[in-house]
Amino acid sequence: MLILAIDTFSPVCGTALFSDAGPVGSIQQTVPNRHSEVLLPQISSLLSDNNLTLSDVSAVAVISGPGSFTGLRIGVSTAKGLCMGAGIPLIGIPVFDALAEIRPELANQKKKTEIGFLIDARQGDWYGAVLKKSGLTAPECKLLQKWKEENPEVTVWVAETDQDLQELLPDGIRFSDLTGKFCLAEAAARLGFEWFSQGKSNPLHEFEPVYIKDFIVRVPSNPSLI
Amino acid sequence: MTILSIESSCDETSAAVIRDGKILSNIISSQWMHQQFGGVVPELSARAHLRWITEITDAAIQQSNLKKSDLEAVAVTYGPGLMGPLLVGVNFAKSFAFSLNLPVIPVNHIESHLYANFLDGKQPELPFTGLIVSGGHTLLVRVDPSFSYQILGQTRDDAAGEAFDKIAKMLGLGYPGGPKIDQLAKSGHLTAFEFPRPMIHSGDYDFSFSGLKTAVKIFLKENRELASARLPDVCASVQAAIVDVLVAKTLQAARKNQTQDIVIAGGVSANSALRKAFCELEKTGKYRVFLPPPVLSTDNAAMVGLLANLKSKVLPLLPHTELSPVPNLAI
Structure with missing residues (x-):
């Protein structure tokens, strides 16, 4: 079993692999506002550096939030694309569970x-x-x-x-x-491995980030002139 | 070439499967929650895209009667558009492609609108004059071979579709009100009221619709009861003003370009008065006019796949793992 974890909730972009033998490897870069261009190449490098491909991965664990809306959006849409393409399950890891892990x-x-x-x-x-x-x-x-x-x-x-x-x-x-001091992706990979071993995963279609903070939109008054 | 295409630049989540230039499926999910806010709320739109993208993609693949393993490339809109919504489509598309070892074909949203007319049967001949007219864009462009473009002019303020929607709001027709103006105008007289045709004689190819918007606003303030009683006449007259400008400028551009073919693209190309005016122009025998079928007028993934199919024949196919949205991408 091999878990790929993705962490994009903060200015950090991190990925990690965790297998039956323990931690396999991880990459972490601080890239404010650049997750979209960094994340997938980082996943690609992490896999190839460890002589692995996505077909070796059993499930993708993604930090589900709360955190930066944009960061989470990039992490979760990437996780959804990988899981749907490879036909593997997705596991959402709430940020605080990953933090508790370290x-x-x-x-x-x-x-x-x-x-x-x-x-x-x-x-x-x-x-x-x-x-x-x-x-x-x-x-x-x-x-x-x-x-x-x-x-x-x-x-x-x-x-x-x-x-x-x-x-x-x-x-x-x-x-x-906390910023950049610890590799939260490693914690997410370890936790994802543990949860997946217990048979836990999330339904792919319905999965959404944990936003918590409501997005409030002001409803405009009626602008009709007649 | 079998292509899965994804479009998420604004408030439509769409996925399509194109094989050798034929549309096998084209699933479009429009977000209606923006109506209550009088316009698209980017954060809500991005959240909805993320919630629906896998289901829409699944549906597109299923309806094509193909399997994931039959796909040869993934095409995706990477701009122009709203950053949040684009991020979902781009990151989903490139990671889906990565997981299947497929190349990614990045597509410009505006460019794909122009190529919505490249279906089987009657196809425009390059070079042609293109009018892109939607809620976000109004521009005239000369389209040359090899995906090369010359922008002749564009709006200096509101897009034509935006003007339709904003005037509809003033008329109490809600959002998006453009199609409602079109509907009401059918029973109205287009010469009932006189509204300005901004920049119609400016001699260039630029547009401006904010002056028209102000003129309608003043008219409504001064003639509230009359406007209310004769709403279809107001709609028909406003619509005629917008359509007249669009048609006149397009015709001037076609003359300058010396092109016989005119291609209309974007959401406003579904407007019945605009379609009628361009059909009449075609009847003169001097021009061939291409109007996309209504389902390909508004934002959709099929047009993204149609353009990607043409590009795949001349451009190198790459994984583009680093691709990021460009919200203000130019043509």
């Missing part, structure tokens, strides 16, 4: 610590989820202040953003900038 590297401390994950959703909003002892909370979109107030027990906030959040956090709370 928890030891992120927290670098005892397991009982609660970690908060945040992704900059712009206009002051943050997508987030908290990894508690009981597991990962459902993803939500809220103001930063709300995230802090409602989760006093979180000692580490890990965020995908180009802002420095440390200044905004109370003393003793640590902020870690």
Whole structure:
């Protein structure tokens, strides 16, 4: 079994392969606004560098969001094209599940610590989820202040953003900038492998990114002049 | 050559299968949710494309009675159009092609409109004069062999289809209102009211429709009750103004080009008054006019495949894994 994972939710474009023998390889590039030209050549290189072709791949795991609408659109449309052409299943990996997967590297401390994950959703909003002892909370979109107030027990906030959040956090709370530091595609590949082994996959046609933040359109008033 | 083609530049998700220049299938899914917003909302359009692209492609392959393994190339529109919607079509098409080891044929949306007329039977002869008229474009072009083009003129503000839609909004006909103006105009008199024919005597091949829009706006403010009572007459008169300009400029361009063949393309080519005017021009015997069948007038993937089929004969076939949309792609 071989899983190909795709990560495009942030300025990073990453891909990774995971087989029965463990991690096979990964590529990660920081390419803001260039995912569309970088992603497929990157997949092609990753496969050929490891003497593999798409026909060796059992399923495609794609980071499903939340995150950049454009990034997710490119990742998911690429995953859909590969899966439909090769006739293989698609597995959606929510960003926070992939982040929870790399928890030891992120927290670098005892397991009982609660970690908060945040992704900059712009206009002051943050997508987030908290990894508690009981597991990962459902993803939500809220103001930063709300995230802090409602989760006093979180000692580490890990965020995908180009802002420095440390200044905004109370003393003793640590902020870690995620951007480009870890290969989320590797985590997605590992998780995809695990889920696919358990028989999990998503229906190809109906699959859509996790947008969370509603897209609000103003309905214009009636412009009729008669 | 058997080609799967994909079109997603605006609010139609479409896939088609073309074999040796024949259309085997052409599935078009139009997005209607934009009506309530009075125009296409790019983010909503992109989301809908992503939701439907695999099903539309599946349907196109099934209806062609072929299998994925029969395909020899994948053609896709990569511009001009809306970035979000284009990203879905381009990334889906090139990864689908990659998974089947097929080449990708990138197609210009405007160019594909011109080649919607290259079907079996009567075909235009190069060089010809092309009028592309839709909600997003109004331009006159001289089409030479080897896919070479000379733009003669284009709109300086609103596209003709945009003018139709905006005036329809003022008339309370909703969005997209162009086809409703066409429908109402059928029972109206085209000389009932006098509206300007902008730039009709300008001597160049450019268009402008914002002045007409303003003229209609002023007319409606001053004659609200009259306009309301004689809506079909207003529609017929507005439509006549737009059609007159389009026909006159196209004719001037054909004279300059010394081409006998005139090709009309784009969504507004479905307008019945425009079709009638060009058919009458053909009756003079001086020109041959090519109007695409209505299903190939609006955005569709069959025209993308028809052009790709012609291009595949002269251009190298490559995987184009790096292909990205170009929203302002020129012809």
